Amino acid sequence: MFERPPPRAAKFAEGRVGYAVGDIHGRADLLALLLDRLEACAEVDQRPAGAPFLIFLGDYVDRGPESHTVIELLLSGRPAGYERRYLRGNHEQIMQAFMDDPVATRAWVLQGGAETMLAYGVTPPSPMTATEEDWHAAAASLRAAVPETHIDFLNGLERYVALGDYAFVHAGVDPARTLEQQADEDLYWARERFIASRRPFSHRVVHGHTPVDKPYVDERRIAVDTGAYASGTLTAARFEDEDVSFVSVSSRPVFRTP
Structure with missing residues (x-):
């Protein structure tokens, strides 16, 4: 028995604001810029129901040059005023x-x-x-x-986070399984089969892992990995009620060494 399909207009956690950050991949410079931007939003995004969520979708390490510094920044507690969740990539x-x-x-x-x-x-x-x-x-x-x-x-690190009608994962899901039944292989590695599937799922899925030139949005999923290590652009999605918007920061591209 499959879970219900998501509503056409997915809603975030009642009375709360949330941000989901795409793959960082060793780009401490971009993460620092994004945290500065989010610091300016923290007070504005406080709600009576609670502080805004800040969800990191995984892939903090590899490819870019500063994986050590990325994790130090994630552990620093900045910016203040957020409820943080960290996913495994x-x-x-x-x-x-x-x-x-x-x-x-x-x-x-x-x-x-x-x-x-x-x-x-x-x-x-x-x-x-x-x-x-x-x-x-x-x-x-x-x-x-x-x-x-x-x-x-x-x-x-967490496998997934569910808030309101949204499921936040690193890579994707297998729509034939409930969220609780998802295998690590799908949560951390899913790509073509998940992206091509039109099968309904219980939640609208927010994910990274598969790079896109700009954030991708449809009724089933939202993709926010804008290829930070190579493109020089790191993106976060902002959620409140039925609204979704995006904030991006940019710097010079850094390509992998051979």
Whole structure:
């Protein structure tokens, strides 16, 4: 039995305002700019029902040059006045998997993990020449370099957040399952099948993971990953009642190293 389809005009949590931030991918400069913008909104967006939500959709690390600093900013508590929620993305998942089993997940280094290792002061192995011993040594060095506060942050990331008629996830959902039944594979990695599906779901889905030139909106989903690490643009969606709007900050693009 499937859940009810979402209403045509989805509503956010009653009497509250919320923001959902797309993939950051090591762009601490853009995150700092966005937090400055949101700091100016915090007081205006207070409501009798509660403080505004600030939901981060995952993929804080990899590809961009400052993954360490991104997590420090997320842990800083700024801007004040928000109720924060942090989701896990596929890049956090594979980073943690690398620290546990680097040989099985060594492809991470080619998927943006090299930049994260460098951000923590660890030299990534060469995928072409590294031995199993090299991979295990690199994972041990990374485990030693990542502060305990960052490990705790990664371990505490949520799979999804549901507020009002909205489900906030990193990548997508399988519409054949309830929100509570979603597999990690779909929440963290879904792409073409989720995007192409017209099957109704219980919530309007807000997600990152799949880059778009500008925010995408339809009745089923809202996509807010504007490819920050390469495009130089980081986007957040703002929700209140039935209204959805967007705030973006921009700086120079930073492309991945070969």
